Amino acid sequence: MKGMTLIVKTITRLLLGFIFVFSVSIILFGHITPGGGFAGGVMLACVFILLVLAFGKKTALDIVSEKAISIWDSVGSLSFLEIALLGFFGGFFFKDFFSKGSPLKLFSGGTILWSNISIGIKVFASLFAAFMALAIFRVRRER
Amino acid sequence: MKSEHLLPLFIALPLGAGFLIPLISLIREWLADVIAIITVSILVVFAMCRLSDGVIIYDVGGWTPPFGINLVEDGLSGLFHIIIAIVSFLIVIYSIGYMKRYTARSKYFCLLMLMIAGMNGVIASGDLFNIFVFLEIASISSYALVAFGIDREELEASFKYLVLGGLGSSFILFGIAFMYSITGTLNLADIARVLQRSGNSHMVQFISAMFIMGFGTKAALIPFHAWLPDAHPSAPAPISAMLSGLLIKALGVYCIIRIFFNVIGFNMSFSVVFIILGVLSMVIGALLAIGQHDFKRMLAYSSISQMGYIIFGLGLGNPLGIIGALFHLLNHAFFKSLLFLCSGAVEYATGTRDLRQLGGLWKKMPITSATCSIASMSISGIPPLGGFFSKLLIIIAAVQAYDTLGPTAYFLASVTVFVSFLTIVYFVKLQKMALFGALPEKLEKVHEVPASMWSVLIVLAAFCIAFGVMFPWxxxxxxxxxxxxxxxxxxxxxxxLGSL
Amino acid sequence: MVPYILCMILFLIGVYGIIAKKNLIKIVIGMVIIEYAVNLILILVGYRSGGAAPIITSIEGASREASTFVDPLPQALIVTSIVIGLSVTVLAIVLCLRLYEKYGTLDILHIRRLRG
Structure with a gap:
């Protein structure tokens, strides 16, 4: 894949940053506004998918290599599991051990913010990995 | 830490190991094996620890049952936990030797750990939707594991399994949606309470039909069995053992027991459905198994037939039938895993699964042959092995069912005996074609599998004998x-919930 | 009642796709249609006519707002079930690609080495 025309590349270059920031904000404010880890993670993956479509897969893989995707994938899920396990300090698995904070502020809602972040990482990594697995795949006809 | 806190770790540990393995295998490939072994051995220890304690209700996150997610550990979960822990421990040890022929072992162990986590989750979970989620975790990893060899047969079998399994899952979710709409809750105990108050409506019948279709697909009962005879032979041998010994029980039979006995409440109409499904599975599975020439395919049909026994025993609904079914389930987990691992050992040594090309392995592979014979004797009900007692219990229960079923009970008992005879027929065929008879020239250089593999076979065979000799215990x-x-x-x- | 019946029809269309179509990709699409039918039913179960989205906008009026909400639980379930459906679909598509690589066709009439 070489990438698309100049028009697409320019527009993509302009848009990418905004989509990226929007997706991060969706992840971070997931506990007080609509959205959350999954929706934000999908958008974050879309940033890279757009990059692949517009510039070719080499550009995207230079930023996040296949190995890095695999690592992020595991890190996202492990950190979510860790939040659950840390709940043991509060007495129960998945116990909300953080301070609740004042409502409708960023740092409120206990562990939900941190869970959303790790879910976002996990969803981004797995979706992008799935996309790359399908995009890189080359059909070799045997027979 | 109190012992009740071990319960979430049944799910968290293999899940964590599953995600840790791809990370750690970037450093050294063999670390994946180490983590897998450590995880499953810890699970065995936990399952043993849990054996003596009574019922444990664990509130995840400290939220009390009708509102929060809770994990329930009672006798039924305990039985399944211990089966899963021991069999998966042995299978992981076996895999280390067997999977040397495949690449990407870390991915194999990752998926295997996720599958164990999913099964443990299904068993520990106390609400309907978590059962569905964990069921899907276990199913998706098993779809991937069936295709692990990425050859023509494996891919085809996996696709078939995926489509049918996905359809089954959709039926389950369908049932869950309607269950939520009529009861307004997802907690199993709370659903049971609401249903007890409102009585048995047509909607409940409809939901039950959905659940029977969905979980019947997972348990491979006969009208829904089409995926099993393809998926089980195509997978790598340890995975076949895992699927046949554990997955169809944990996802199929366990959920059927939990939902129909503990939530909806067992009654005569379910009894009839279960008996019909069970008898169909028993008879057709056994008849189809006789005609097979593929070692593992024969075992796969045999699994369908034995699942029929279990569902039949449950459907009889009398104490002896249920105990016989549960004991047969315990037996089946061990002897069917053993048989699949034996078929894996034969394939490992000879490179083929076709019974027509095998023969005379008795002299070349004594341990595999001996353990295979023990398992075959147990499954076909030769005393004093475990299978004999469980089948005897089910047959006696069928005779006892005369009170509720009338003369049909005698017919059912005779069908059960007849299927038991058919089981002997196809296992004698398997023994004769694979283990005894003349050794083909091609197989002159065959020798016994490595120690890490045959030791597992011996341990499983010892369990099979112990179930027979010490069956009252x-x-x-x-x-x-x-x-x-x-x-x-x-x-x-x-x-x-603490009260009604 | 009508939305439920429409969902059932959608479900049956998916089943038809799985049973009658000969192309692997169309079978996968049939599976996806079934998933969406089930998801729609789940969201219908939680719907209340005239209900508001379950988002609390102010702390003072929280309890008053909550009484007008649609049931949020099925929506949470659907997100989970969508994720599950996504992973199943990705796996199915990867299997289709692999099968195409091995057999050179997506027609199930030519992909049948397993029988008996």
Whole structure:
């Protein structure tokens, strides 16, 4: 894949940053506004998918290599599991051990913010990995 | 840490190991094996620790049952936990030797750990939707594991399994949606309480049909069995053992027991459905198994037939039938895993699974042959092995069912005996074609599999013998508590929610 | 009642796709249609006519707002079930690609080495 025309590349270059920031904000404010880890993670993956479509897969893989995707994938899920396990300090698995904070502020809602972040990482990594697995795949006809 | 806190670790540990393995295998490939072994051995220890404690209700996140997610560990879960822990421990040890032929072992162990986590989750979970989620975790990893060899047969089998399994899951979710709409809750005990108050409506019948279709697909009962004879032979041998020994039980039979005995409440109409499904599976599975020439394919059809026994025993609904079914389930987990691992050992040594090309392996592979014979004898019901007693219990239960079923009961008992005879027929065929007879020239250079593999076979065979010789003890410690759980719906509600 | 019946029809269309179509990709699409039918039913179960989205906008009026909400639980379930459906679909598509690589066709009439 070489990438698309100049028009697409320019527009993509302009848009990418905004989509990226929007997706991060969706992840971070997931506990007080609509959205959350999954929706934000999908958008974050879309940033890279757009990059692949517009510039070719080499550009995207230079930023996040296949190995890095695999690592992020595991890190996202492990950190979510860790939040659950840390709940043991509060007495129960998945116990909300953080301070609740004042409502409708960023740092409120206990562990939900941190869970959303790790879910976002996990969803981004797995979706992008799935996309790359399908995009890189080359059909070799045997027979 | 109190022992009740071990319960979420049944799910968290293999899940964590599953995600840790791809990370750590970037450093060294063999670390994946180490982590897998450590995880499953810890699970065995946990399952043993849990054996003596009574019922445990664990509130995840400290939220009390009707509102929060809770994990329930009672006799029934305990039985399944211990089966899963021991069999998966042995299978992981076996895999280390067997999987040397494949690449990407870290991915194999990752998926295997996720599958164990999913099965443990299904068993520990106390609400309907978590059962669905964990069921899907286990199913998706098993779809991927069936295709692990990425050859033509594996891919085709996996696709078939995926489509049928996905359809089954959709039926389950369908049932869950309607269940939520009529009861307004997802907690199993709370659903049971609401249903007890509102009585048995047409909607409940409809939901039950959905659940029977969905979980029947997972348990490979006969009208829904089409995926199993393809998926089980195509997978790598340890995965076949895992699927046949554990997955169809944990996802199929366990959920059927939990939902129909503890939540909806067992009655005569379910009994009839279960008996019909069970008899169909028993007879057709056994008849189809006789005609097979593929070692593992024959075992796969045999699995369908034995699952029929279990569902038939449950459907009879009398104490002996249920105990016999649970004991047969325990037996089947061990001897069918053993048989699949033996087929894996034969394939490992000779490179083929076709019974027509095998023969005379008795002299070349004594340990595999001996263990395979023990398992075959147990499954076909030769005393004093475990399979004999469980089948005997089910047959006696069928005769006892005369009170409820009338003369049909005698017919059913004779069908059960006849299927038992058919089982002997196809296992004698398997023994004769694979282990005895003349050794083909091609197989002159065959020798026994490595020690890490045959030691597992011996341990499983020892279990098969122990189930027969010490069957009152096993029934007393493992099966009896599980049976107690299934007796009364209100008991379950009181245990989980504290009151009716 | 009508939305439920429409969902059932959608479900049956998916089943038809799985049973009658000969192309692997169309079978996968049939599976996806079934998933969406089930998801729609789940969201219908939680719907209340005239209900508001379950988002609390102010702390003072929280309890008053909550009484007008649609049931949020099925929506949470659907997100989970969508994720599950996504992973199943990705796996199915990867299997289709692999099968195409091995057999050179997506027609199930030519992909049948397993029988008996």
């Amino acid at each position: 096993f029934i007393g410690t493992l099966v009896e508590p599980a049976y107690q759980v299934m007796l009364e719906t209100s008991e379950y509600i009181i245990k989980v």
